[in-house]
Ligand SMILES: Cc1cc2nc3c(=O)[nH]c(=O)nc-3n(C[C@H](O)[C@H](O)[C@H](O)COP(=O)(O)O)c2cc1C
């Protein structure tokens with residue numbers, strides 16, 4: 354499976370084309386819209402999220418709420434487009450209309466502006482920021498919603514929560530099961546499981562905003578129900594943990610990834626890191642611990658996948674850092690675009706989506722199936738084989 358996306362942040366719409374889905378997967382626009390609305394929530398977002406009401410329109414690949422096996426096309430409108438029609442239009446400007454472009458010539462440190470401008474020769478760095486903007490994560494979440502639907506029909510569930518914002522940490526592993534985690538985080542303004550930490554995180558966001566600053570944090574994605582043996586140890590580019598790490602790193606502003614105990618492992622002896630192997634007739638192989646976060650040798654172990662990603666603070670600052678105007682080469686404060694002060698809660702929904710996509714894609718690669726019923730059978734067979742091994 355693969356997908357491509359197109360569209361600028363303030364252009365008319367975002368588009369995704371998804372290829373390689375099996376036929377017979379039950380899917381509606383509501384399934385996608387549910388995930389899109391989750392991505393829009395979260396304390397710390399800027400005014401843009403009050404303008405947008407992200408809704409997917411499926412324009413190919415689905416009939417009567419079932420996938421056809423043909424490419425799936427979908428679009429999400431930018432409601433903000435109506436304020437940007439002239440600035441972002443594709444038609445040539447008439448003479449003397451240059452100022453309409455809202456040119457960006459003072460690149461923001463930490464954003465793609467300067468390097469993107471150099472790379473594509475854009476002296477108006479609006480041409481860069483329009484596409485480097487995390488607005489694009491809308492359609493990545495739409496693709497992820499479809500992947501989640503596929504996984505769910507195979508008994509695989511994906512959830513996420515925010516475990517740190519601006520130095521405020523939540524207590525790890527408070528939740529008992531993935532359903533409880535899903536339900537409680539949906540009610541939280543920062544997608545955090547713990548109420549005390551949630552309040553402190555909101556205060557930290559408000560303070561950063563008041564100071565014209567921004568803050569980042571850590572999100573954790575949990576996946577339950579993946580059968581053992583998905584991925585491979587035989588070649589570097591088939592290691593599934595590596596693919597998941599790349600997926601997390603592909604989210605705007607993400608700077609690091611860890612699995613299970615993660616970086617903490619550097620400080621621990623092997624005897625307290627590896628997960629002992631146990632066996633019971635009714636359960637097959639299992640572990641009492643999951644310190645490695647569900648992976649051995651680039652393959653799923655059958656234990657929950659636990660992956661975390663760190664998001665840096667948002668680069669646009671209302672109290673901007675020093676930059677250079679690329680026309681005059683004089684020192685100036687960086688441009689200020691309307692901005693979020695913290696988008697970690699939204700990013701945790703994006704993290705779920707990109708992880709779901711990679712898992713669905715590797716399942717389709719390892720168990721090629723044109724039909725959903727055949728795919729379900731392959732996964733059942735794998736589970737049965739693993740029990741008997
Ligand atoms: C959900 C989400 C919302 C974001 N909102 C903003 C924003 O409002 N302002 C901003 O400057 N950066 C925002 N970012 C981060 C930038 O998109 C990102 O820093 C930029 O594309 C440069 O990429 P890099 O940080 O990965 O190097 C957001 C990121 C995510 C995931």
Ligand SMILES: C=C(O[C@@H]1CC(C(=O)O)=C[C@@H](OP(=O)(O)O)[C@H]1O)C(=O)O
Pocket residue numbers: 362399400401402405485486487488491605690691692693
């Ligand atoms: C539009 C979204 O996020 C945007 C991501 C973003 C950036 O630079 O990444 C900058 C802001 O754009 P704007 O200036 O239009 O408000 C965010 O609002 C979204 O998440 O849907």
